[in-house]
């Protein structure tokens with residue numbers, strides 16, 4: 001074999017031993033595999049984290065976490081035992097080095113962020129925004145984002161079984177934090193869902209619905225099944241994608257009898273009607289793919305749905321190198337039958353600068369991962385450009401690497417640009433993290449008045 005930059009090796013999945021963690025030392029396999037037990041034992045605060053990890057976690061770590069929660073966190077803490085157990089998986093909580101391993105762990109870095117993780121110089125980009133993709137501006141009815149010509153995003157609920165520190169929908173999803181209030185839906189849930197179905201009935205040009213939130217695993221099963229069944233009743237809908245990070249974070253939910261039986265019913269109806277149902281999950285690190293996650297993915301495929309796909313997020317300190325991305329993609333594909341699909345660049349929400357990569361870094365990673373996986377399973381690294389939508393990172397129209405501003409174009413209108421004759425000629429800006437720029441670029445940003453978007457954002461192409 002030739003020497004290659006990446007060496008492929010199959011890896012055997014193993015569920016990390018949860019009894020190494022003092023708080024769960026007596027938990028039985030039956031309890032561990034129960035969705036109810038997992039939900040009841042989620043870690044929601046520092047006290048609970050300490051109870052689970054025992055003395056393994058230093059006071060300094062807890063102070064660092066406390067400060068982040070008070071001053072920076074855009075998401076409250078909610079981590080199912082399944083996910084806690086994949087952090088520092090080879091380390092017993094009693095080991096002297098446990099805190100160091102926990103600090104360095106990629107899953108910890110995005111699920112339990114601490115103050116010292118974040119940039120002190122630029123914790124947020126000057127143009128970071130709560131709803132950075134402007135989804136609410138594009139709501140056709142409350143919670144239904146119509147951003148692309150033939151597809152919509154249905155935010156059916158604002159909660160998840162786990163809260164990720166970098167959540168793009170931090171504006172809407174989860175509980176308020178000391179520094180972030182949350183947008184609340186106005187209409188009651190069932191009214192909103194009915195309005196979504198009515199909009200889709202009246203808009204037959206939409207053929208594809210992403211059913212999301214939040215995470216659909218938090219919707220009571222009968223209500224979710226009724227909504228998806230109503231979508232299946234519409235002749236115009238040909239693709240339905242159920243968005244759930246819980247396939248990884250709480251696989252016990254998708255393995256429960258009620259959910260499996262319900263997915264069988266939906267899968268069977270979809271097959272009869274020639275509609276594709278897929279599950280889209282969100283895994284960022286190879287160590288998150290455990291035997292239970294693989295079992296849940298296979299159980300879903302056994303219901304006859306078309307596919308289970310992964311949409312990870314590219315995060316510094318988590319998966320910002322080709323080895324990490326390829327290890328994750330191969331373990332998903334080989335061991336869990338999950339299709340590596342996308343890696344999104346982390347969006348420009350407040351407090352995310354330390355996680356974000358520059359466009360140039362993302363382009364280099366896309367180049368480095370090409371040619372190892374089958375073409376159909378080679379994930380595309382995409383930038384979700386505000387007011388444009390997802391673009392492969394090499395689709396940039398022009399790129400000022402000194403100022404870290406990339407310019408993008410679009411080929412369709414949303415309702416927001418209905419009256420804008422220049423919408424399809426305009427260039428739309430996206431920004432690199434300022435600390436990654438050359439000194440001249442950083443200096444330029446220090447001197448800017450950030451109350452207004454730069455002229456380049458609104459300049460039509462010549």
Ligand code: SF4
Pocket residue numbers: 159160162163164166167168169173213214215245246282
């Ligand atoms: S699971 Fe998705 S919606 Fe929920 S907090 Fe994480 S990123 Fe946000």
